[in-house]
Amino acid sequence: MTRGFLINLVLFAMLPVTALTALMLDEPFIITLTTKVAILALAGVGLNIALGLGGLVSLGHAAFFGIGGYAMGILAHHAQTFTPILENPLLIEGTKSMPVIWLVAVLTGALAALAIGALSLRTSGVYFIMITLAFGQMLYYFAISWPAYGGEDGLSIYVRNGFPGLNTLDPIQFFAITFVVLALVLGGAGRFAASPFGLALSAARQNPERVETVGLSPYRLRLLAFVISGAVTALAGALFADLNRFVSPTMLSWHMSGEIMIFVILGGVGRLFGPVAGAALFILLEHILGGLSDFWHVYLGLLLLLVVLFARGGMIGALAGRQVAHD
Amino acid sequence: MTTILLIEQVLNGLQFGVMLFLMAAGLTLIFGVMGLINLAHGSLYMVGAFAAAAVAGATGSFILALIASLVAAAAAGAIVELVVIRRLYDRDHLDQVLATFALILIFSEGTRWLFGSFPLFLDIPPALSGPVTLPGGIEYPLYRLVIIGVGLFIALGLFQLIARTRIGIRIRAGESDREMIAALGVDISKLYTLVFALGAGLAGLAGALVGAIQSVQVGMGEPVLILAFVVIVIGGIGSIRGALVGALLVGLTDTLGGVLLPGVFATFMEPSAATAVGSSLASMSIYILMAAVLLFKPTGLYGSA
Amino acid sequence: MTEPLLRIEGLRKSFGALVATDDVSLTVRPGEIHALIGPNGAGKSTLIKQIAGGLPPDAGRIFFDGQDITGLGTVARARAGLGRTFQISSLAMEYTVLQNAMLGALGRAGSVWRFFRPVMQDTGLREAAMSALERVGLEEHAAQRTADLSHGQRRQLEVAVALTLQPRAFLMDEPMAGLGADGSQRLTGFLDGLRHEAPILLVEHDMDAVFALADRISVLVYGRIIATGTAAEIRANADVREAYLGAEEAG
Amino acid sequence: ADGHGAKVKVGMITTLSGGGAGLGIDVRDGFMLAAKMAGNDNLEVVIEDDQRKPEIAVQLADKMIQSEKVDVMTGIIWSNLAMAVVPAATAQGRFYLSPNAGPSALAGKGCHPLYFNVAWQNDNLHEAAGAYANDAGYANSFILAPNYPAGQDALTGYKRMYEGELAGEIYTKLGQTDYAAEIAQIRASGADSVFFFLPGGMGISFLKQYAGSGVDLPVIGPAFSFDQGILQAVGEAALGVKNTSQWNKDIDNAANKAFVEAFQAEYGRLPSLYASQGYDTANLLLSAMGKASVTDPDAFRAALAEADFASVRGNFRFGSNQHPIQDFYVREVIKEGDVFTNKIIGASLTDHGDAYAAECSY
Amino acid sequence: MSFLDVEGITASYGPSQALFGVDLALEEGEVCALMGRNGMGKTSTIRVICRLLKHSGGSVSLGGQDLGALPPHKAARAGLGLVPEGRRCFPNLTVRENLIAAARPGEWDIARIAELFPRLQERRDQMAASLSGGEQQMLAIGRALMTNPRLLLLDEATEGLAPVVRQEIWAAVRRLKSETGMAIVVVDKSLAELRGIADRAVILERGSTVWSGAMSGVTAAVADQYLGV
Ligand SMILES: Nc1ncnc2c1ncn2[C@@H]1O[C@H](COP(=O)(O)OP(=O)(O)OP(=O)(O)O)[C@@H](O)[C@H]1O
Ligand SMILES: Nc1ncnc2c1ncn2[C@@H]1O[C@H](COP(=O)(O)OP(=O)(O)OP(=O)(O)O)[C@@H](O)[C@H]1O
Numbered sequence A: 001m002t003r004g005f006l007i008n009l010v011l012f013a014m015l016p017v018t019a020l021t022a023l024m025l026d027e028p029f030i031i032t033l034t035t036k037v038a039i040l041a042l043a044g045v046g047l048n049i050a051l052g053l054g055g056l057v058s059l060g061h062a063a064f065f066g067i068g069g070y071a072m073g074i075l076a077h078h079a080q081t082f083t084p085i086l087e088n089p090l091l092i093e094g095t096k097s098m099p100v101i102w103l104v105a106v107l108t109g110a111l112a113a114l115a116i117g118a119l120s121l122r123t124s125g126v127y128f129i130m131i132t133l134a135f136g137q138m139l140y141y142f143a144i145s146w147p148a149y150g151g152e153d154g155l156s157i158y159v160r161n162g163f164p165g166l167n168t169l170d171p172i173q174f175f176a177i178t179f180v181v182l183a184l185v186l187g188g189a190g191r192f193a194a195s196p197f198g199l200a201l202s203a204a205r206q207n208p209e210r211v212e213t214v215g216l217s218p219y220r221l222r223l224l225a226f227v228i229s230g231a232v233t234a235l236a237g238a239l240f241a242d243l244n245r246f247v248s249p250t251m252l253s254w255h256m257s258g259e260i261m262i263f264v265i266l267g268g269v270g271r272l273f274g275p276v277a278g279a280a281l282f283i284l285l286e287h288i289l290g291g292l293s294d295f296w297h298v299y300l301g302l303l304l305l306l307v308v309l310f311a312r313g314g315m316i317g318a319l320a321g322r323q324v325a326h327d
Numbered sequence B: 001m002t003t004i005l006l007i008e009q010v011l012n013g014l015q016f017g018v019m020l021f022l023m024a025a026g027l028t029l030i031f032g033v034m035g036l037i038n039l040a041h042g043s044l045y046m047v048g049a050f051a052a053a054a055v056a057g058a059t060g061s062f063i064l065a066l067i068a069s070l071v072a073a074a075a076a077g078a079i080v081e082l083v084v085i086r087r088l089y090d091r092d093h094l095d096q097v098l099a100t101f102a103l104i105l106i107f108s109e110g111t112r113w114l115f116g117s118f119p120l121f122l123d124i125p126p127a128l129s130g131p132v133t134l135p136g137g138i139e140y141p142l143y144r145l146v147i148i149g150v151g152l153f154i155a156l157g158l159f160q161l162i163a164r165t166r167i168g169i170r171i172r173a174g175e176s177d178r179e180m181i182a183a184l185g186v187d188i189s190k191l192y193t194l195v196f197a198l199g200a201g202l203a204g205l206a207g208a209l210v211g212a213i214q215s216v217q218v219g220m221g222e223p224v225l226i227l228a229f230v231v232i233v234i235g236g237i238g239s240i241r242g243a244l245v246g247a248l249l250v251g252l253t254d255t256l257g258g259v260l261l262p263g264v265f266a267t268f269m270e271p272s273a274a275t276a277v278g279s280s281l282a283s284m285s286i287y288i289l290m291a292a293v294l295l296f297k298p299t300g301l302y303g304s305a
Numbered sequence C: 001m002t003e004p005l006l007r008i009e010g011l012r013k014s015f016g017a018l019v020a021t022d023d024v025s026l027t028v029r030p031g032e033i034h035a036l037i038g039p040n041g042a043g044k045s046t047l048i049k050q051i052a053g054g055l056p057p058d059a060g061r062i063f064f065d066g067q068d069i070t071g072l073g074t075v076a077r078a079r080a081g082l083g084r085t086f087q088i089s090s091l092a093m094e095y096t097v098l099q100n101a102m103l104g105a106l107g108r109a110g111s112v113w114r115f116f117r118p119v120m121q122d123t124g125l126r127e128a129a130m131s132a133l134e135r136v137g138l139e140e141h142a143a144q145r146t147a148d149l150s151h152g153q154r155r156q157l158e159v160a161v162a163l164t165l166q167p168r169a170f171l172m173d174e175p176m177a178g179l180g181a182d183g184s185q186r187l188t189g190f191l192d193g194l195r196h197e198a199p200i201l202l203v204e205h206d207m208d209a210v211f212a213l214a215d216r217i218s219v220l221v222y223g224r225i226i227a228t229g230t231a232a233e234i235r236a237n238a239d240v241r242e243a244y245l246g247a248e249e250a251g
Numbered sequence D: 001a002d003g004h005g006a007k008v009k010v011g012m013i014t015t016l017s018g019g020g021a022g023l024g025i026d027v028r029d030g031f032m033l034a035a036k037m038a039g040n041d042n043l044e045v046v047i048e049d050d051q052r053k054p055e056i057a058v059q060l061a062d063k064m065i066q067s068e069k070v071d072v073m074t075g076i077i078w079s080n081l082a083m084a085v086v087p088a089a090t091a092q093g094r095f096y097l098s099p100n101a102g103p104s105a106l107a108g109k110g111c112h113p114l115y116f117n118v119a120w121q122n123d124n125l126h127e128a129a130g131a132y133a134n135d136a137g138y139a140n141s142f143i144l145a146p147n148y149p150a151g152q153d154a155l156t157g158y159k160r161m162y163e164g165e166l167a168g169e170i171y172t173k174l175g176q177t178d179y180a181a182e183i184a185q186i187r188a189s190g191a192d193s194v195f196f197f198l199p200g201g202m203g204i205s206f207l208k209q210y211a212g213s214g215v216d217l218p219v220i221g222p223a224f225s226f227d228q229g230i231l232q233a234v235g236e237a238a239l240g241v242k243n244t245s246q247w248n249k250d251i252d253n254a255a256n257k258a259f260v261e262a263f264q265a266e267y268g269r270l271p272s273l274y275a276s277q278g279y280d281t282a283n284l285l286l287s288a289m290g291k292a293s294v295t296d297p298d299a300f301r302a303a304l305a306e307a308d309f310a311s312v313r314g315n316f317r318f319g320s321n322q323h324p325i326q327d328f329y330v331r332e333v334i335k336e337g338d339v340f341t342n343k344i345i346g347a348s349l350t351d352h353g354d355a356y357a358a359e360c361s362y
Numbered sequence E: 001m002s003f004l005d006v007e008g009i010t011a012s013y014g015p016s017q018a019l020f021g022v023d024l025a026l027e028e029g030e031v032c033a034l035m036g037r038n039g040m041g042k043t044s045t046i047r048v049i050c051r052l053l054k055h056s057g058g059s060v061s062l063g064g065q066d067l068g069a070l071p072p073h074k075a076a077r078a079g080l081g082l083v084p085e086g087r088r089c090f091p092n093l094t095v096r097e098n099l100i101a102a103a104r105p106g107e108w109d110i111a112r113i114a115e116l117f118p119r120l121q122e123r124r125d126q127m128a129a130s131l132s133g134g135e136q137q138m139l140a141i142g143r144a145l146m147t148n149p150r151l152l153l154l155d156e157a158t159e160g161l162a163p164v165v166r167q168e169i170w171a172a173v174r175r176l177k178s179e180t181g182m183a184i185v186v187v188d189k190s191l192a193e194l195r196g197i198a199d200r201a202v203i204l205e206r207g208s209t210v211w212s213g214a215m216s217g218v219t220a221a222v223a224d225q226y227l228g229v
C-alpha cells in the first residue's frame, strides 16, 4: 500500500511540477504537452472504469471521446458563426463556455454509452471487443461522410472556449483547469472502486455467476459502469478538442480507441493511476523518439514490447509489486 | 439494374468474401484455436506481400513469389512466436493486445526502412490475367476465380486439420488448459510455434495473392486486420466454417450494400442526397451487419458459448 | 403438516433427445433437510439449476413461499431468498476470502448502488461476513486470496457465501465434495443445526452425511424420481440399492 | 530596405511515417534541395512528422509557434490536416505556404492574407480533367471518388468543366481495396470514358483490377494516381492512361531542367509532382527573402505575392486569393526503359485560377 | 532406491511456502494413499511430481530417472498419468476428443475405456463442458489411462461419484494394480475405501510428511491424531 501510494503521489505531482518548470523556463509547448498527458490520462481513467474494474474491454471508446470532442466542436462552431443549432421545436444556441460544454459532453457521452452498452453488453469477451468496435466504426464513417460539420476535414474553432475567471488561452491556466478536472475524477474513481458498487462490479468481472447468485444483476452493474466510463471519456474528449481547438473524425477512429487502451495497459490495468503513468510514458516516448529518426516507430515498438514482456501489471505493477486487493 | 448485372454483383460479393476468408483463415487459426489476440496478423500479411513483390521483381516468377511469401511470413511468425508470443499465452488478453500492437509498429516501419515509402509492384502472371466468359455471358477475371478456388481449398484443409486430426484436437485442448495438456505429455509449446507459423504463412500467402490485384504498401495490413476480425467474430470464434460463412456474408453485404443502397434511397430522395446517404450507409454496412448478428447470436453464427 | 416452502410441480427439461428432468415434483418444508440422491448424470444439478434460475425448464412450475417463481431470473430468485452453492466452486478468485463473503452480505443488504463510501469499512457488512466465515471455520483465512486456497477451503467458502445471504431456503449441490473426512463431519454437524434457520435441498453423494441428516430422501434416476422416503425406507429399497448404493452401502 | 538578410525560420510539418509518408518525404526533399541549391544561410528549417494525424499536426503547430518561434510554416500534405493547422497558424500571425493541399474553404471565404497556396486549389486538377474530357470528345463519363470532402470536391470540380452526360456517379468507401462491384457497374453503364479520383493505394488497386477486367474504356484522372512514386507499383496497368497535372519532368524550361537533374543527383530517383511543389515553395520563399524582411509582415507578404521566382512549371502567378494561376497539362503514362513515367501530350487549361477567388476578401 | 522416490521436497506458491519437506516412496505395483486434512499439501505434492509446480529443495525420481530437470510434458512421457483435482476435462472437446488428445500407444485405448466406463461410451460425442460432474470425473480417469502411464496419480478421483461408481473405480484400481503392475498414488477422503486398496500410507500435515508406513498401520488412533476422525 505505502509503496504504491508513494508512486502514485510522485506520478501525480509530476504533472504540475513539469508544467510549472516549463513555465519558468518559458517553454509553453511543454505545458501544452503536459496538458495533453493530463487529458489523455483522463480518457484512460474513463476507460479504466469499464476495463479495469468491470472487465469490459471496449475497443469503441473513441466513440465517446469523439462525441465529447464534437459536443465541444458543434457548440463552439455555432457560437462562433452566430447560428442556432436548432430552431424548431425550441431554440438551442451554441456556446463558448467550458462548463456548459462539459455538461453537454458528459450527458451525450453517457447517453451514447447507455445505448451502445445496453446492446453490446449482451455479448462478452472478444465479441464485446468487436461489437464496441463496430459501433465506434459506424460513428466514424458517419462523421466522415456527414457534410454539416466538415466531414473528414473536421471543425476548427478559432479561439479556445472560456472558463469564468480564467484566461484559457494561457497554456498554464488551461493546464490548471485540466489538472483539477483530472484530480477530481481520479479522486472520484478511487472512491468508486472501493465502494460497494465497485466491489460488486469487480466481482462481476471475475465471476458473473457468483454475483447473480447473491442477487445482483451483472448486466445492470456493467451497464452503469459503462455509462460512467463513457461519460468520463467524453469529458476528456471535450477537453482534448479544446486543447487543439479542433475536432475531426480521427478522434472517433479505432486507432484512438486503441491508443487509449494502450495507455491503460501500459500503466497497469485496473490501477487507479495507471492511465496517468501510461499516457505520460507514451507521450514522452513519442516526443523524444519522434525527433530521432524517420523510423522512430520501430524504437517505440521495441520499447513497448519490453514493457509488456518484463513489466507485469504495467508500469505501476512493476514498480509497486503485486498489489493485495484493496482492503 | 438488370438481372445479369445483379448476378455479376452477387458473384463479386462471393468473390470478395472468399478473398476475405483467405485473409481471415490464418487469424481464425491463431485467434480462435490458440486463443491469442494477434493484432500483428495484418503485418504478417504485409510481410508476405512484400516478400512476393521482392522475389517477383528479382526472378519474374509468380510461383516463386508465392512460395517466398509463404516462407517469409511463416519464418517471421515462428520467430515472433519464439521471441515474444510464447511469453504471453498465460497472460491477460490485454497484454497480448499491447505486445502485438508493438509488433505492428516494428513490422510496418521496419518494412518501410527496408523497402522505402513507395508502394511496390506485384502483378498477376500473364497466364492468369484477363477475363474469361462464364455461362450466361458474364465476363469475369480469371485470377479472381483462382482466388476463389484457393480460398475454398484452404478452408477445407484447415477444417480437416483442426476438426479431424489428432494435432488439431491437441491444439484445441491446449487452448482451454495448457497446463493439463502438458501434464498429459504433449509438447504444447512446439505445437503452438508450428500453428503460429502456419497461421502466419497463410496470412503471407493471402497477402501475396491479394496484393497482386491491390497495392503492396506499408500499412496494407491494417484495414484487412479489422475486416478479418469482423469476419471471424460474425462466424463465431474458433470455427473455420464460421469464418467462411462470415466472410461470404461480409463480402455480399459490402458489395451489394454499395451497389444497391444509393438506388434504394433514390426512390424517395433527390439523387445527390441519395448517393451521399446511401454511400455513407454502405460504408457502415458491415459494422451494422456485425452488430446485428451479435445482438441475435452473442457468440457469432457458429460460436459456442 | 406444515405448508411446504418450496414446491416443484411437473418440471421437465430435455437436451436434444436426452430428457434430463422428467416430470419431477417435490417439496421442501420448513425446518427439514430434503436430500436428493441418484447416479451420476441423473439430473440432480440440472434440477438445482432450474430451481435457482440458471436454466429455464421446458414445462412445469416452481413455487416459493406460495408464489410462482417460474418466470423469474436468477437474480430475482436470489433476492426472494433462495441461496445456492455450486457443485464446482464458483467464487471471485482475485478477491480475499473476506471480500467474497462481503459480496454475499452486500447482496443480502441490497445496498450496492452506493458509489462513494468504502465498502470494506462498513462494519455491519463486515461482521455479517466474518460470522459466516467463522461458522464454516475459515476465519483464520479471511485475508487470504481466494485463488490461494486449497480445493477444500474453497468448498467451505462456497458455503460461507451462501450463509451471508441469510436465505430462506438453501439449494446445496454437493457441499461435502472435496472436504476431508474431518471437514465433512464438521459440516454435517453444522447443517444439522442450519435446518432450523432455513430448510435445505441437499444434493450429496456422501451417504454417511445423507443418512445422518436427511429428514426425507428422494432418489432421482434418469431424470425421474423413483422413490421418496426416510433414510431407513430408502436404504431398504432394492431398486435404489441396485441403481445407486451398490453392494457395500447396503451391507 | 534594411530588412534584407534577416533570418527566416521555417517550420515544416509533414507526413514522414506510416501510410502516405512518401508524399511528405518528397515535399521535404524538394524543399530542402532548393534550400541547399540557394545556399542561403538565413533560411533555417525545422521539420516534424505529423503521422498524418490532425491532432498531432495541431500540437506540432503549437510547438513551432510557441517554442520554436518560427516565422513561416509549410509542409502539410492532406486537406484535413491543413484545415486543422492553417487557420490556427495564420490567426497567430505566421505565414503559411501550402506545398500540397488546397481545400476550397481556405480559397474562398476562409482565405487569409498570410496564407499562400503554392500547389493548386483542390478542384484544379479535376477541372483540368473535365476540360480534357470535352477536348477528347467524351460525352458520357462514369465518375467515381471516395466518400469524403476531397472526393466530393473532385467530382464537383470535374463536373464544373465537363459538358457531357454522366453515365454514373459513385462514391466509394474511403480506403476501399476491392473495386469489382464498381467495375461491373462501369461495364454495364454504357459509358464512353471513366474519371476517377482515388488517391494512394486505392488508385493502384482500382487500376490493376480495371486492367484485368476486360473493360477497355479510356480512363482519366488527376495526376495523384499516376505520379512518379506510385507508377512503378501500378505497372503496365497504367500505360496509356491520361492524367492532368500542372507539372511534369519534361516541361521545357531551364528551372525545371536544373531541378530534375539536381534532384536525381541528390536522391537517386526521379522527382515527383510533390517534390516539384516542395521545390517551388522553397524558391518562392527565397525570392521573398531577397526582397523584404519577415519582421515586416506587410512587405514580406507583398514580396511573396509577386511570386518573383522561376517556377519549374513555367507560368506561375498568384490570384487575388493567393492561390496559383497557372497552366494545366494532359500527361500520358509511358515506359522509358524500365521505368514508368509521364509525357506531356497537350495543354488542358491555360492561365487557370480557381472558382473560389471571388468569395475571398481580406 | 524405490520406483517413485520423493525426498524432502519443499515448494512455494510465490512468496507463500506450501511444502516443507515431503517424503514418499513407492514400488511398482504398489498403491500409496496420500492423506491429510484440507490444505495440508496433498495436491501440491502431486503437482511437484508432475512438474506443474517447481520444487525449491529435495528430489523427485521415477524408475531411477530424475524428474527434477524435466518440463511437464517430458515428465508425463516418462510415465506419469494425472487425474487432477477438479477434473479439468477439456470443456470444448467432445468426450472422444478428450481421450484422443491424451492417447499414447499401449494397452489402454478408447475401446478399453469404453468397457471400463460404459456411460462415457453413451456420451462420446457430447462436449465435456455439458457432462455431469461424475461423468467428467470418469472422463478424467479415462484420459489419464489413455497415456498408458507407469505411475497413476489420482487426486480426489472419486469426488462427486455415486457410491456404486466409486466401488467400480476402486475395483478397477485393484485390477490395474494386480494385472498391470502400475504404481498408484491416491488422494481420497474415504478412509474406509482407502483401506481396501492401499498398501502404504503417507500423511501430511502443514506441508510435511508426519507419518508414513503400511496402510494397516493407520490405526484409529493415528487417524484421530492426524486426520481428525
Ligand atoms: N447443456 C447440456 N447439454 C446436453 N446435455 C446436458 C447438458 N447439461 C447436462 N446434460 C446432461 O444431462 C444429464 C444430467 O446432468 P446433471 O449435471 O444434472 O447430473 P447430476 O445428477 O448432477 O450428476 P452428478 O452427480 O454426476 O453431478 C447428464 O447426462 C448430462 O450429460
Ligand atoms: N495456487 C496457489 N497459490 C497459493 N497458495 C496455494 C495455491 N494452491 C494451494 N495453496 C496453498 O498451499 C497449501 C497446500 O494446498 P494443497 O492444495 O496442496 O492442499 P491439499 O492437501 O490438496 O488440500 P485439499 O484437500 O483441500 O485439496 C494450502 O495452504 C493452500 O492455501
Ligand SMILES: [Mg+2]
Binding pocket: C044, C045, C046, C087, C173, E132, E133, E134
Ligand atoms: Mg451434479
Ligand SMILES: [Mg+2]
Binding pocket: C150, C151, C152, E042, E043, E044, E085
Ligand atoms: Mg487437494
